[in-house]
Amino acid sequence: MIVGDLGFEVDGLIKRFGRTTAVDGVSLAAPHGQVLGLLGPNGAGKTTVIRVLATLLHPDAGQVRVAGIDVRQDPARVRRRIALSGQHTSVDDELSGRSNLVMIGRLLDLGRPDARRRAGELLSRFGLDDAADRPVATYSGGMRRRLDLAASLVGRPEVVFLDEPSVGLDPGKRDELWQMIRGLAQDGVTVLLTTQYLEEADALADAITVINHGRVIASGTPADLKREVGGHTIVLRPSDLSDLDPAAAIVARVAGREPDRSRRQELIVPVAGDAEFFEITAQLRGHGIDVSELAFRLPSLDEVFLSLTGAPTADAKDAV
Amino acid sequence: MTTSLSDTRSLSETARPSRFGILRHSVVLAQRSLAKTSRNPGPIMNGIITPALFMVLFLYLFGRPVAGTTAEYLQYLFPGILVMGAGLAGMISTGSAINLDLKNGVTDRFRSLPISRTAPLLGSVLADILRYLIAVAVLFGIGALLGFRIQGSALAALGAAGLAIMFGFCLSWLMVFIGVLVKSADAVLSFSFIAFLPLQLGSSLAAPIDTLPGWLHAWADINPVTHVMNACRALLNGTPDNGSIGLTLLWSAILFVVFCPLAVRAYGRQE
Ligand SMILES: Nc1ncnc2c1ncn2[C@@H]1O[C@H](COP(=O)(O)OP(=O)(O)OP(=O)(O)O)[C@@H](O)[C@H]1O
Numbered sequence: 001m002i003v004g005d006l007g008f009e010v011d012g013l014i015k016r017f018g019r020t021t022a023v024d025g026v027s028l029a030a031p032h033g034q035v036l037g038l039l040g041p042n043g044a045g046k047t048t049v050i051r052v053l054a055t056l057l058h059p060d061a062g063q064v065r066v067a068g069i070d071v072r073q074d075p076a077r078v079r080r081r082i083a084l085s086g087q088h089t090s091v092d093d094e095l096s097g098r099s100n101l102v103m104i105g106r107l108l109d110l111g112r113p114d115a116r117r118r119a120g121e122l123l124s125r126f127g128l129d130d131a132a133d134r135p136v137a138t139y140s141g142g143m144r145r146r147l148d149l150a151a152s153l154v155g156r157p158e159v160v161f162l163d164e165p166s167v168g169l170d171p172g173k174r175d176e177l178w179q180m181i182r183g184l185a186q187d188g189v190t191v192l193l194t195t196q197y198l199e200e201a202d203a204l205a206d207a208i209t210v211i212n213h214g215r216v217i218a219s220g221t222p223a224d225l226k227r228e229v230g231g232h233t234i235v236l237r238p239s240d241l242s243d244l245d246p247a248a249a250i251v252a253r254v255a256g257r258e259p260d261r262s263r264r265q266e267l268i269v270p271v272a273g274d275a276e277f278f279e280i281t282a283q284l285r286g287h288g289i290d291v292s293e294l295a296f297r298l299p300s301l302d303e304v305f306l307s308l309t310g311a312p313t314a315d316a317k318d319a320v
Numbered sequence: 321m322t323t324s325l326s327d328t329r330s331l332s333e334t335a336r337p338s339r340f341g342i343l344r345h346s347v348v349l350a351q352r353s354l355a356k357t358s359r360n361p362g363p364i365m366n367g368i369i370t371p372a373l374f375m376v377l378f379l380y381l382f383g384r385p386v387a388g389t390t391a392e393y394l395q396y397l398f399p400g401i402l403v404m405g406a407g408l409a410g411m412i413s414t415g416s417a418i419n420l421d422l423k424n425g426v427t428d429r430f431r432s433l434p435i436s437r438t439a440p441l442l443g444s445v446l447a448d449i450l451r452y453l454i455a456v457a458v459l460f461g462i463g464a465l466l467g468f469r470i471q472g473s474a475l476a477a478l479g480a481a482g483l484a485i486m487f488g489f490c491l492s493w494l495m496v497f498i499g500v501l502v503k504s505a506d507a508v509l510s511f512s513f514i515a516f517l518p519l520q521l522g523s524s525l526a527a528p529i530d531t532l533p534g535w536l537h538a539w540a541d542i543n544p545v546t547h548v549m550n551a552c553r554a555l556l557n558g559t560p561d562n563g564s565i566g567l568t569l570l571w572s573a574i575l576f577v578v579f580c581p582l583a584v585r586a587y588g589r590q591e
């Protein structure tokens with residue numbers, strides 16, 4: 001039933017709002033059944049790309065196809081294949097979780113019994129059985145997110161668009177959500193997921209496209225991207241400030257580049273892998289340098305941007 | 321796979337064919353709107369309490385000076401209150417409900433579903449009709465308790481209720497249009513409050529417009545609400561007046577023909 005083997009395909013998309021060009025020539029695509037992570041800071045154009053794909057906005061230029069169908073030529077057919085879970089959850093507070101899902105089912109032309117059955121299936125799949133008949137106003141943030149995701153799946157979509165799905169979730173709830181998104185991909189659903197966190201894209205996506213100011217600045221598999229930006233970051237804070245220079249020398253020698261010292265009491269340096277981390281730890285110990293903080297982590301979005309563009313994100317600049 | 325979230329049957333295979341889709345979808349969305357009203361009855365209570373308060377207030381403030389007795393004055397006042405109730409029921413809820421849906425993303429979900437883009441508007445307005453019926457019925461009850469007696473035939477009384485509801489329905493499209501255009505639900509509410517004063521009070525509600533001072537008289541004379549109130553008053557008091565009925569029908573048609581298409585277009589528009 002899929003025409004071609006791409007779940008969705010965007011080529012040279014341009015979208016303007018008055019004088020702002022929100023999306024300026026973005027191209028991206030995901031094969032059927034894959035998860036594409038769209039990574040970018042605030043205002044990068046992530047939501048705009050999603051809204052064009054979901055037939056909520058007209059593209060000004062470029063080709064946009066979902067499940068092989070052109071969104072401009074046949075938006076109604078596209079809507080039969082997709083589901084959207086927006087940046088803000090869009091479920092009705094006054095209604096129960098079950099009524100929310102039944103309503104969507106009925107709008108999708110399921111008969112009342114079918115709509116109720118489908119709602120029941122999704123509620124138990126998303127662990128909302130106990131809360132099913134309570135008004136959504138009484139749900140926690142995590143439960144709302146799960147219900148919102150369930151609402152997108154009522155129609156068994158082939159392509160699902162998730163706009164910053166993990167915003168406002170604590171780490172435990174976020175992991176649950178990630179499990180569910182992986183489950184979708186296993187069932188053959190194509191997913192486009194926007195996020196501001198490299199960690200999230202890394203955990204979920206088969207491929208990542210990074211955008212900034214409406215333009216693609218990098219794309220590839222998570223492994224490609226990490227190779228490009230140096231994989232991991234070491235953050236080090238000596239207990240004694242006078243140790244900062246010798247520690248910086250050790251770090252520079254092992255990592256093969258000068259650490260970032262813009263935060264004065266901290267040294268930050270990108271490294272290729274954990275071998276460097278252990279080497280640095282050993283040498284610090286050898287030189288008798290005590291540390292109050294020592295972290296080995298994935299680079300933050302700001303650090304990714306710094307290494308991809310040589311310039312911090314707009315937010316990081318504002319924060320200075 | 322039993323745990324499949326999205327098995328390979330596509331929607332079109334499991335769903336019923338989509339004849340009369342827009343009507344069926346509108347009814348589903350009207351049920352949603354009514355379910356929300358029953359959980360959060362504030363707006364509709366407001367649409368009943370406000371006119372009821374005006375009725376009691378005006379009755380005991382102006383009853384004797386204007387008409388000699390409160391009983392006589394109630395016969396004059398009540399039909400206007402009825403029109404106010406029907407107008408408020410639509411003015412208060414529809415515009416802000418639609419605005420809220422637009423702002424919190426519910427409309428985005430509806431628009432990404434394979435349903436007509438007009439269905440959510442139509443659903444909301446359909447639900448309003450039931451709200452008007454409730455408001456009008458409750459106000460008739462309160463009026464009867466205070467001593468209002470229908471002088472005309474039962475048919476004429478139904479006609480009066482029908483005119484009030486029809487005008488409220490047509491006026492609500494203005495609020496729908498504003499609800500689609502304006503930035504926040506608060507702005508919609510303040511607009512309906514600002515519009516309420518001249519429309520509902522600057523009319524023949526409390527006293528015949530001949531007794532009003534010059535500028536107010538001039539306004540009340542062109543205010544369509546005056547004609548609706550006059551038409552209902554005449555019908556309920558057994559003296560049907562074709563002139564004001566005709567003006568009511570005319571104004572309702574104008575409001576509907578102008579604002580319904582505007583609202584539908586603004587709502588369905590893609591940027
Ligand atoms: N309806 C609109 N009218 C005018 N400008 C808009 C509109 N929608 C988005 N923009 C602008 O387009 C740019 C991209 O916005 P978009 O919402 O797509 O970014 P985003 O990557 O989703 O950001 P965030 O992470 O904050 O959600 C921003 O500069 C924004 O101000």
Ligand SMILES: [Mg+2]
Nearest residue numbers: 046047048087
């Ligand atoms: Mg966004």
